[in-house]
Amino acid sequence: MILRRCLRCPRRFGRVPAPWRCAGCGGPLDFEFTPPAEALRDLFHSSPSSREGIGRWLPALPLEEPDDLISRGEGGTPLVEDAFRGVRVRLLLDYLNPTGSYKDRGAAVMVADLRRQRGRYLVEDSSGNAGAALALYATAVRRTAVIFVPAGTSEGKLRLIQSFRRPSVVECEGPTAAAARQQAASRAQVESRRRRRIYASHVWQPAFRHGVKTAAYEIASALGRPAPAAVVFPAGNGVLALGLALGFSDLHAAGLLDRPPLLIGVQAAACAPLARAFSKAAGMRRAAEERGETACEGIRVATPPLEREVVAAVAASGGKMLTVKEHQARAALDGLWKRGYAVELTSAVVTAVLTRYALRWRRRFDSLGLEGPLVGILTGSGLKGDGGKSLRAHHAKPR
Known part of the structure; x- marks a missing residue:
């Protein structure tokens, strides 16, 4: 099992269920994982066409089950x-x-990692791009995305998020655009405490x-x-x-x-x-x-x-x-x-x-x-x- 460790204190955590931040100091987590050097060298020199997108780098990713990665063509950009x-x-x-x-790269691996955790609803806060990425990959694994966005988010981004499998989009108000963005983050964290919810945060999930x-x-x-x-x-x-x-x-x-x-x-x-x-x-x-x-x-x-x-x-x-x-x-x-x-x-x-x-x-x-x-x-x-x-x-x- 690949453990998670806090980046600010010595605490370590198991993978399932795994917190999205340190339960002790509140710091961010990362995996106790180093890509095998020989495997990474082989991948580095391989032809990109042999395995398109981020799937090319699968052995260098901290996934317990490689088959959990569902690709939709992310990565491999010009x-x-x-x-x-x-x-x-x-x-x-x-x-x-x-x-x-670029957030499709992160969302693909994050959703692959979270598939082993119990939770039907993947909760995120976003100004638009991360929300769209999560909505896509949640759809790919038949989960429901719950996206908190600041009021004033681009209509095009909102339409894209809502095009996927029954996402829930919640717009958050604030005295300024930046304050509305912070309110979206706060409300997403509260929502993630509810039953069958996972905080699929592009900021916090390692x-x-x-x-x-x-x-x-x-x-x-x-x-x-x-x-x-x-x-x-x-x-x-x-x-x-x-x-x-x-x-x-x-x-x-x-x-x-x-x-x-x-x-x-x-x-x-x-x-x-x-x-x-x-x-x-x-x-x-x-x-x-x-x-x-x-x-x-x-x-x-x-x-x-x-x-x-x-x-x-x-x-x-x-x-x-x-x-x-x-x-x-x-x-x-x-x-x-x-x-x-x-x-x-x-x-x-x-x-x-x-x-x-x-x-x-x-x-x-x-x-x-x-x-x-x-x-x-x-x-x-x-x-x-x-x-x-x-x-x-x-x-x-x-x-």
Whole structure:
């Protein structure tokens, strides 16, 4: 049996039934699991076509029963080449996953893990993408998803969630969008205490992070050596940061990377708790802030519960947390759609940062002997969310 251990205290827990957080200190859990190095090396060098998507990495996932994984084609997304400010970069198009976000990777593995637990209803709180992912995979294993969302969630995301097998969607109000998001999390946790409910949280369930780590495997496998110098991604709760750190750590331990890449998380300046916490921990100047609320709903999280772990993971990689203002994100979104990337506003914070810093970073990395490319992750599709709305708002602004 693969046990769970607390990341903040010495406690360990069995798997069935398993708590979603430490019963002692309330900290997050992870599995006592290390992928077999030889198996991971074989998978790393195998042809992706031999086992598509995240199923390719099945021996590196902490599942008691591999057959519990029900795939709907998640993972195996394209890693394409593009240029920003004359610097060649790679973009992982994870918005091309089944429900249009990277969260399908995590939801597939999380639902596989939870299938062994008693509970007909899988409860989640989400701004939309995680809810859609859970609804899909809950349907695949004939469970019912109960999704708590903040009021104002994109209509396209709500319609997608409701398209699956009889999900229950509860909209939560709040004085601000960020407060409504926090209310959704609180109500989901209360709901999960009811009989036959399981808190299938993309933030708290450790199996979700192990699903997300397959993005790191795929980036490194596609590039070979040298490994990427840095990976840039949006950060809300910071789950993607933790998944990437886990994946690159696995590869480094197996001797497949000389060094893990720098992790560079990007937040909206109007909602940047992780960036502020990182700046404070590093003794740096306070991250830039912006008044008002951000329209980047995928990263609109005011109080990320795993802040401590996310900041530590980014710092350990040698990376940083950056912020982007609303007008910069909207301009970047406009540029992405004109290049043919149909993403949501949240994804655009990545290329807003690449446009601003890619040339400076490339020169610095070259001076340090870091020859690998810069990689950006485009996490969410604009076809179901705010893409068109954000573009209209951008073009409606007075010039």
